[in-house]
Amino acid sequence: MNSNEGHRPAQEMQIDGVIRYAWGGVRAYRIPVESFPGHVTNVYLVIDSEATLIDVGFNSDTGRSDLEKGFATIAGEFGEPVSMADVASIIVTHGHGDHFGMLEHPGLKGKRLYMGPPDTSIIRDYHGEYLAWKRHIRSLSEEAGCDLDFSDMYDYDHLRFCQEDYQLTEVHDLDRIISGYTVHHTPGHTPGHICIGCGPFLFLGDHLLSITTPHQVPKSGWSGVGLEVYLQSLTKVAGLGFELGLPAHEETIRSIKDRSEEIRVFHQRRLDELCQVCGQGKNLYELTRDYYLQHPELIQAPSIDHLGTEDFILALEEIKAHVEHLVESGRMAVSAAAGGVPRYATA
Numbered sequence: 001m002n003s004n005e006g007h008r009p010a011q012e013m014q015i016d017g018v019i020r021y022a023w024g025g026v027r028a029y030r031i032p033v034e035s036f037p038g039h040v041t042n043v044y045l046v047i048d049s050e051a052t053l054i055d056v057g058f059n060s061d062t063g064r065s066d067l068e069k070g071f072a073t074i075a076g077e078f079g080e081p082v083s084m085a086d087v088a089s090i091i092v093t094h095g096h097g098d099h100f101g102m103l104e105h106p107g108l109k110g111k112r113l114y115m116g117p118p119d120t121s122i123i124r125d126y127h128g129e130y131l132a133w134k135r136h137i138r139s140l141s142e143e144a145g146c147d148l149d150f151s152d153m154y155d156y157d158h159l160r161f162c163q164e165d166y167q168l169t170e171v172h173d174l175d176r177i178i179s180g181y182t183v184h185h186t187p188g189h190t191p192g193h194i195c196i197g198c199g200p201f202l203f204l205g206d207h208l209l210s211i212t213t214p215h216q217v218p219k220s221g222w223s224g225v226g227l228e229v230y231l232q233s234l235t236k237v238a239g240l241g242f243e244l245g246l247p248a249h250e251e252t253i254r255s256i257k258d259r260s261e262e263i264r265v266f267h268q269r270r271l272d273e274l275c276q277v278c279g280q281g282k283n284l285y286e287l288t289r290d291y292y293l294q295h296p297e298l299i300q301a302p303s304i305d306h307l308g309t310e311d312f313i314l315a316l317e318e319i320k321a322h323v324e325h326l327v328e329s330g331r332m333a334v335s336a337a338a339g340g341v342p343r344y345a346t347a
Contacts (some may be wrong), residue, residue: 010200010201016069020074026201028044028047030246034057035057035097036098042246042247045070050178051086055100056090059103059159060101071084084105090103090166091114091178092115093196093206094189094206097159113166114169117192119190119192119193120192126162138150148313152308153310171194172185181198182197186233186237188226189205189207189215190222191225200242203248205247208247209253210252215317218323238257242256281344282343282344284320284344285316288319289304291319326344
């Protein structure tokens with residue numbers, strides 16, 4: 001199946017928070033799962049020749065309850081007699097906990113699991129990857145000249161699953177899987193991020209969101225990411241020909257091409273503003289602080305100093321990804337100051 005098959009629009013219906021998108025013989029149900037307080041992951045149950053879950057949310061008490069209620073609504077209100085036991089395959093769009101954490105659920109073990117490499121390393125060696133992430137955030141905070149208290153960060157070390165719990169298959173760009181769904185490799189948000197094409201639908205993961213601009217990660221921390229890589233994937237998705245985008249958070253995207261352009265313009269504006277903020281020289285903390293003082297609406301706080309440690313680190317990562325792009329393009333220069341903390345100046 002691909003986006004060019006037919007021109008009839010998908011039909012939509014919502015009952016008790018679950019949305020059904022129907023096209024031909026394909027039904028995709030969007031189940032809102034609260035992975036963390038105030039943070040909802042859209043889990044999609046796709047029913048075609050078999051039942052498939054695209055992303056699964058985080059294994060919190062509320063998340064498990066939401067997923068189970070979603071299945072009950074699909075069976076009781078939509079008349080679709082499908083239970084968790086009937087799911088044959090799971091596709092995880094990328095290796096972030098709010099997308100794969102529910103794999104702990106006993107009802108999901110034993111299924112076929114599809115992911116793009118290198119994000120599959122989170123399944124093959126979860127605890128090793130978790131330790132690498134902790135080393136990365138400590139290094140980033142030191143580079144920014146910050147002395148952070150990491151005790152208030154969420155402890156992800158308790159997740160319990162392993163590769164042997166699933167039939168893990170690595171998928172690559174343009175692979176056809178399950179009922180002919182097409183894999184589109186879209187690195188940037190993570191190195192192995194994938195989108196899935198099914199009929200007129202493109203399941204977007206976190207590559208495009210309807211309101212938020214997806215988080216950017218500096219490539220100095222992880223290979224295969226960085227703003228330039230993300231922008232290339234943005235161009236790729238905009239040209240695939242899909243109109244209806246089903247993201248893993250927020251609302252349906254009615255024009256993937258238009259939303260891609262909005263996000264591109266946003267990043268260009270941020271790059272320009274960072275050059276203006278930088279002036280004669282600032283370290284990463286100062287750049288991040290001063291940029292968000294101009295845009296408190298983006299962090300929903302007066303300044304980054306009001307953020308918890310995890311959100312503070314996300315803010316540093318976001319700006320560092322843009323600073324790397326500016327340095328590589330020659331718009332910023334970097335030098336080491338006293339104490340080894342890099343300083344950046346507009347070139």
